[in-house]
Amino acid sequence: MDDADFGESLATGQRSLGDTGLDYPLWPPLTSGCPRTSTPEVAYPLEVTYAYEALDPALFTPTAVPGGTGLERWAPLLPPLRAPGLGEGGTPLIGLGDGVYVKDESRNPTWSHxxxxxxxxxxxxxxxxxxxxxxxxxxxxxxxxxxxxxxxxxxxxxxxxxxxxxxxxxxxxxxxxxxxxxxxxxxxxxxxxxxxxxxxxVSNRTVTHTGHPFGPEGYKTIAYEIFLDLGVPEAVYVPTGYAETLFGVWKGFAELRALGLTTVVPRLYACEPAAGGPLHAALGAGTPAASVTVGTTDAYGIACPVGGYRGVHAVTESGGGALLVTDDEMRAARAELGRAGLWTELSAAAGLAGLRQRGGPPADGPVVVVSTSGGFKDRTTGAGEQPEPMDPSWGSVAAALREAGIDV
Amino acid sequence: MDDADFGESLATGQRSLGDTGLDYPLWPPLTSGCPRTSTPEVAYPLEVTYAYEALDPALFTPTAVPGGTGLERWAPLLPPLRAPGLGEGGTPLIGLGDGVYVKDESRNPTWSHxxxxxxxxxxxxxxxxxxxxxxxxxxxxxxxxxxxxxxxxxxxxxxxxxxxxxxxxxxxxxxxxxxxxxxxxxxxxxxxxxxxxxxxxVSNRTVTHTGHPFGPEGYKTIAYEIFLDLGVPEAVYVPTGYAETLFGVWKGFAELRALGLTTVVPRLYACEPAAGGPLHAALGAGTPAASVTVGTTDAYGIACPVGGYRGVHAVTESGGGALLVTDDEMRAARAELGRAGLWTELSAAAGLAGLRQRGGPPADGPVVVVSTSGGFKDRTTGAGEQPEPMDPSWGSVAAALREAGIDV
The missing domain is CATH 3.40.50.1100 (Rossmann fold)
Incomplete structure (x- = not known):
């Protein structure tokens, strides 16, 4: 049960994404965004900086660790982990064929990323x-x-x-x-x-989304794990609400590039519900963030009326894009995941929906779709009446099986 | 994404638990129990035998494997894994303090053991x-x-x-x-x-429970993982319905002993709902299996009216016992797990309920309680009306916080 020990946090401070020349101390966490670059219309988030030059390069070699070691596996490149863990992370990549892999984040302690x-x-x-x-x-x-x-x-x-x-x-x-x-x-x-x-x-307090300055650092570990298991994929498709996950995955790969472990970063595709889509709107308008009116969608987990600069930064820097996916496209993707043995929340299927919308198998290597959460969390789960017990005669059963498409 | 490769299955055949001198070929799986020792009153299950002498001893050394490698990690000591996996197993042990660890099986692909x-x-x-x-x-x-x-x-x-x-x-x-x-x-x-x-x-077909002859072999991997992460605990407490998990965990440790990797096997405690308890009844009566009438319990996942010989075998061979836990004891255990950051199905809390019923911290080393599943699967989950939005004035909020025990 000893933790993998690659050393303590190398975090050095907070840096403004509004002006990357602006550095702040690590404490206290600036939970209301960058105080100097933010305006009444746009708030800029902060990210965490590290003493990368002090990193033990063994961090990115496969290492035997106990089951459920948790984020301490990556402690040097995270803010200090002072809260006890629950064995988060270490989630599997499940192959769908044709070079498409699902990062199944429903395998976390509370069954989401x-x-x-x-x-x-x-x-x-x-x-x-x-x-x-x-x-x-x-x-x-x-x-x-x-x-x-x-x-x-x-x-x-x-x-x-x-x-x-x-x-x-x-x-x-x-x-x-x-x-x-x-x-x-x-x-x-x-x-x-x-x-x-x-x-x-630990949630957002600003007019456009900045969230917690330390939080997206946790999502970097998705990139680290993909790198250890698969290398660098061509692209990663991420269900996107406030784009914290998108930013974290991008930053993790960008760090790997800065550390000389890869020369390329995957394209990051933000997959937002078509009923809203503040990141798509911001990219279209060329603004650092945007607000939208959100229409009707069952993808409540990512139905955000306001975006933030992190998403714009990750998509632009990676050469990716923002995709709007409809509820029908997400339902089709969720059904495809179910046929592969993965039952997801509707929002969680947005990544695969985005990939399928773009069409075709990946051209230049594997792609990863992040599936953020399991199906128990949907609004529609548990809907419908308890069915009456059926007539157990073979004739009735055979008819029910035929209706389900089973040869009888 | 290459699997850890310790070789192919070493399974050699099926052996009757009714008479361990009776061996059958590996195929076909005898899904109706042992045809020779079973009677109209008691059916005996089968287990799988292996060519242990051909095992690569490196199987039980910690090894760096990709995330979500799944049961193929243990392929030599399982029946042939012909179905594609979903990265099952590899679940964490979460410490509760005082040498008590929770094996969190809600971290599997469909969120149960x-x-x-x-x-x-x-x-x-x-x-x-x-x-x-x-x-x-x-x-x-x-x-x-x-x-x-x-x-x-x-x-x-x-x-x-x-x-x-x-x-x-x-x-x-x-x-x-x-x-x-x-x-x-x-x-x-x-x-x-x-x-x-x-x-x-893939479920039971016999008068007392035999289940699938290959199935409990999968549960052995719980013991293997505990051994790699923690060594051999003093005892393991297992929520028990048909006792397949209990038997599998026992068999895994018994194999480790037979392989010379340990000299002791943990005591196995079966934790059944007090409303039923066929294993407790069989052990009390000295019979290989028993049937009981199941009263009212919310622990529907382990409320079985019929037991099987596997449970009697595992408890007796390990020097453990069968504990009857009430719904109130399971609710208290579930609340304790919630305070530790783990939200479980009521049935899944039976293991901790059994440990707490016996009382005191463990005397001779760590103990493991198996938590089989997450809280989304309970009958009571989602019950209750949507609350009305509350008055957002500080006075009302402060009163609500005080009611929740928060100092204001």
Missing amino acids: KDRLNRVAVSAAIGAGAPGIVVASSGNHGASAAAYAARAGLRCVVLNATAPPAVRSFLRGYGAAVLPVTPDHTWALTTQLVERLGFHP | KDRLNRVAVSAAIGAGAPGIVVASSGNHGASAAAYAARAGLRCVVLNATAPPAVRSFLRGYGAAVLPVTPDHTWALTTQLVERLGFHP
Whole structure:
């Protein structure tokens, strides 16, 4: 049970993405974005800088580690991991054929990619000396934050009025205080919890999305794992809400390039619901971030009205693009994943939907689609009436089997 | 993405647990128990034998393997793995303190331990040349079988009239044909699907439980992983329905002892719902298996009216015991796991409930409790009305926080 030990965090500070010449100390985490470059219209996020020159190059060689070692496997290139872990990360790549691989993030401790972010963000809360955390979330992010807070002995307040029924149980399962607050009040209440109680915020507080400055660093480990298992793919397709995952995957590969471990970075494709798509809008308008009105979509996990600069940065720097995928395209992708043995949340199928929309097998090497979460979290899961028991005679059974396409 | 390669399966045949002097060929899998020792009252299962003398001893040294390598990591000591995998196994041990570790099986491809069994059982279906599989299951087993069947390109028929709503969605997510057949008809229909359509059965067909002869071999890998991560614990506490997991974990450690890698085997504690408990009843009566009437319990995943000889064998050979745990004890254990960052199905908390019932910290080394599945699968998940949005004034919020035990 000893952790793989490649040394302590090499994090040195925070750097503004609004002006990469602007550096700040590592503590405190700047949870309201870059104070100098942000304007009333656009907030710029921060990223974490590291003393790369001090890195033990053995970090990127395959190493025998105990099952569920967790993000400590990558401690030197993460902010300090002060919150105890739950064995997050280390998720498998599942082949779909034709050089397409699914990074199955439903295999994390709370069954979504968010655990990579929250291990890091709750660690920041501990580093900041906070008695608890506050998170506004429609589901996966809140439950994941609640799990890491519980494990660390911190209280967790989730602001959420719209979670699907099963997700409400999920949030309560970790002992979080869930307050049914409508979205128009969450920012003000987050600020009150921060200022009155000293709680640490692990979700967004700014007009365009900046989120937690340390959080996306956790997502870099997706890139590190893909690199160890597969090398550098041609492209990575990422379900995209606020583009924190997209940015993290890009940054992980960019670090590998800077470290001389690869000469290329995969193209990053942001896959947003066609009902919204703030990153697609920002790229189209040439702005650092955009707001949109979100129409009807069942992909509630990535239905964001506001984007952030991280997504623009990752797509532009990698030579990728932003794709709008419809609910029907996501449903088709989810069905394809089901036939491969993977049952996903509708939002999680956006990556494969984006790949299929572009069409054709990959030309220049393998591609990876990130599947962020499992099917239990969908609004439609559990819908429909309990069927009546059927007539068990062979005639009735045979008819039901034929209807299901089984030769009888 | 190359698999760790320690060689092919060393499986040599099937051996009766009713008379361990009775050996059968490996094929076909004897899915109706031992034909010679079984009686109208008690059916005896079979286990798989191996050419242990041909084993590469490097199998039990820590080895760097790609993420999600799956059961092929252990191929020599499993029946032939002919079904493609989903990166099953490799689950983490999460420490609770005081030498207690949770083996978090919710981290498998369909979020339960059943994936270890179904990788092996669906492989048997392929080896037997079947066009599909049939499974009678209340939930996890059926969905897991459906996932592996889908991935292998086999059809899957699930016989199930009582699944919770979310589990119905789960089963359909993999394209299975779900027939709402009441339990009194499932055996007869399983036999018809076997005899008329050549489908391979991956659930039980006998008067006391024998299940699939290859299936519990998959559970041995839980013991192998614990051994690599932690060594040999003092005891392992296992949520127990038909005792296939219990037997598999015992057999894995017994193999390690036979191979000279350890001198001791952990005590195996079967943790059954107090509302039923066929293994507890069999051990009390000194019989190879027992049937009981199951009362009311929310631990539907392990509420079995009939036991099998595997459980008696594992408990007796390991010097362990059978514990009856109440729903209240399981709820308390589930809450304790939630505070540690793990949200489990009620049945999955039976192992920790059993440990806490016995009391005190472990005396002679670490103990492991197996947590079989995540909280999304419970009948009570998603119950309750959507709360009304709350008054967002600080006064109301502060009152809600105080009610949740947060200092304001």
